[in-house]
Amino acid sequence: MTSELNLEDAAFITRPLSQGLGAVGVGVCELDGEGRVEWLSHHAAKLFGTTVEAAVGQSLTELMAHAERSALPLRLVHPGPRLAFVVEDLDRGGVLAQLKLNHAAVEAAANSIVIADSDGLIQYVNPAFCLMTGYSKAEAVGRHTRLLKSGHQDREFYEVLWATLLSGATWHGTLINRRKDGSTYTEESTITPIMSSGHPTHFIAVKRDVTEQRRLEAAALRSERLGVVGELAVSVAHDLANVLAPVVSTVSFLKDEDTTALERAEAITDLEDGARRATAMVRQLVDFARGGIGLRAAIQTTRLTRTYAEQLRRAMPKRVTFEVLVKDDLPVLVADSLQLYQVLLNLCVNAADAMPTGGVLVLAASVLERDGATFVEFTVSDTGTGIEPRVLPHVFEPFYTTKEPGQGTGLGLPTVKRVAEAHGGSVTVKSTLGQGSTFSVCFPAGP
Numbered sequence: 001m002t003s004e005l006n007l008e009d010a011a012f013i014t015r016p017l018s019q020g021l022g023a024v025g026v027g028v029c030e031l032d033g034e035g036r037v038e039w040l041s042h043h044a045a046k047l048f049g050t051t052v053e054a055a056v057g058q059s060l061t062e063l064m065a066h067a068e069r070s071a072l073p074l075r076l077v078h079p080g081p082r083l084a085f086v087v088e089d090l091d092r093g094g095v096l097a098q099l100k101l102n103h104a105a106v107e108a109a110a111n112s113i114v115i116a117d118s119d120g121l122i123q124y125v126n127p128a129f130c131l132m133t134g135y136s137k138a139e140a141v142g143r144h145t146r147l148l149k150s151g152h153q154d155r156e157f158y159e160v161l162w163a164t165l166l167s168g169a170t171w172h173g174t175l176i177n178r179r180k181d182g183s184t185y186t187e188e189s190t191i192t193p194i195m196s197s198g199h200p201t202h203f204i205a206v207k208r209d210v211t212e213q214r215r216l217e218a219a220a221l222r223s224e225r226l227g228v229v230g231e232l233a234v235s236v237a238h239d240l241a242n243v244l245a246p247v248v249s250t251v252s253f254l255k256d257e258d259t260t261a262l263e264r265a266e267a268i269t270d271l272e273d274g275a276r277r278a279t280a281m282v283r284q285l286v287d288f289a290r291g292g293i294g295l296r297a298a299i300q301t302t303r304l305t306r307t308y309a310e311q312l313r314r315a316m317p318k319r320v321t322f323e324v325l326v327k328d329d330l331p332v333l334v335a336d337s338l339q340l341y342q343v344l345l346n347l348c349v350n351a352a353d354a355m356p357t358g359g360v361l362v363l364a365a366s367v368l369e370r371d372g373a374t375f376v377e378f379t380v381s382d383t384g385t386g387i388e389p390r391v392l393p394h395v396f397e398p399f400y401t402t403k404e405p406g407q408g409t410g411l412g413l414p415t416v417k418r419v420a421e422a423h424g425g426s427v428t429v430k431s432t433l434g435q436g437s438t439f440s441v442c443f444p445a446g447p
Contacts, residue, residue: 026077027086035059047074047086060084112187112207118200120145132187132209134180145205150184152176156298160332164446165193165203171446173334174210185211296423299337301330301376305365308341312348312363319358320351326365330376331445339419340443346412347380347439354384354437367445374445375425381438387431395429416441 021028027044029037036059045052048063049070055063060076067074073089106113112129116122125140133140133148140147153175164171171191178184189207193200250271254264309324316322333340344363351361360383368377387395396417413427416439420427424444431437 021085025087029060029084029086031060031082031084033081035061037063044086047072047088112205112209114140114145114205114207116145116203116205118202120203122147123202129207132179132185132207133177139180148177148179150176150178152184154297157296157334160298160334160446161191165191166200168193168195168198168200173446185209186214187211296334296336298332298334299340301333301365302326302328304337304340305330305344305378308344309363311341312344315345316348316352316361320355321358321360323360323362324364325362327367330365330367331374333376333443333445335423335443336419339423343416343419343441344378344380346416347378347441350412351380351382351384351437351439354382354386356385359383359436368442370442375442376445378441378443379438381436383436386433386435387429387437388433392429392431396427 021041021043025043027047028041029044030039032038036057037055040048040052040055042052045055048055048067049072050063050066064074064076075087075089077085077087107126109126109128112132113124113126114122114129115124122140122143122145125135125137129140130136135147161171161173170193172189174186174188176184176186186209187207188210189205191203191205194202194204250267253259253267254271259267305326306324309326313322313324348361348363355361362379362381364379364381366377366379368375396413417427420441420443425442427439427441429437429439
């Protein structure tokens with residue numbers, strides 16, 4: 001209120017009104033022609049740290065200097081030749097200056113920053129947001145955050161996102177959004193709720209356009225994979241030849257009229273087995289070369305893992321005792337369910353192969369808290385031969401395998417590693433020679 005006053009003469013302010021201004025924190029001083037105090041309100045004297053009697057006759061400059069020496073935070077508002085207002089400077093410690101600096105930093109930030117209210121209506125955007133999306137501040141403020149929705153994320157994705165925020169947790173993830181001109185872009189986003197009395201009042205999102213970065217990474221990764229595939233094509237061809245050779249001989253055997261019905265049945269079984277292994281080799285090689293991230297959606301982790309476990313149980317050889325330990329109420333995962341099955345299948349097949357004379361295979365799923373984040377940890381343990389120390393550092397390298405020729409391409413574990421890392425997770429292994437191995441794969445919970 002006082003900052004809008006611009007009074008040049010004391011006649012405009014009566015002394016009763018001056019005392020009334022004290023009730024709202026404003027002190028009034030009447031000055032003579034030399035700038036000395038002729039009269040001041042009680043609130044002005046209080047702000048100066050003195051009394052009315054002691055202040056009368058002193059210059060306004062002296063009173064302000066005394067206040068500064070006494071560390072009294074005061075500020076003059078529109079001082080005039082006959083009248084001056086004094087107020088308490090609430091910007092103690094330079095709070096306002098710091099706020100101005102913070103605002104300037106947000107405005108100059110390279111990352112897009114958006115503040116929305118609890119209903120998702122945009123309250124603030126910085127210039128980087130405008131540059132990234134093509135929307136001006138006037139076009140964005142007041143509109144819902146779905147302004148950027150591209151349709152690339154399904155309803156379940158947003159349900160998980162909002163459930164995370166409404167619980168008071170910070171959401172980290174990647175979205176494909178749409179600019180004003182209709183083009184899409186990929187952004188990494190961190191959204192933090194501002195909570196009050198257990199409920200969010202605002203959401204602050206810090207976003208980074210990673211479209212070009214992801215394109216270059218995908219191109220580099222694809223080039224690397226294709227280079228590895230080219231270099232080791234001879235090795236793969238050798239494995240396929242070893243698989244297909246028995247197939248060819250079996251066909252010749254079936255043509256022999258002297259073979260019995262039992263021999264024919266056994267030969268057909270061998271033929272099917274060889275064809276399946278050859279097909280699996282080719283499919284795994286193609287999948288590894290493509291390196292796609294798959295189609296991701298929110299999945300009910302407990303239910304899906306138990307379903308997969310039953311499918312895997314039926315695929316295990318009879319010599320293996322298959323145990324399942326899946327915790328109830330595992331967090332939701334946003335993942336490619338087929339790739340998750342591929343991970344568990346590869347680990348379980350390797351575990352079974354490590355127990356040629358039989359043993360126990362345990363598939364488990366539980367919650368893991370690490371570095372302030374929540375993960376779902378899948379572990380596959382066996383009581384097999386274990387992995388030699390010299391081999392252990394190489395198990396995730398493409399085409400590295402200790403299996404007999406024709407029994408594998410060495411792409412199973414590299415595929416597990418690729419899928420885990422593409423989902424923001426990781427894979428580790430512990431092994432003791434002669435006692436068995438445990439592989440652990442972690443997927444971040446939520447988006």
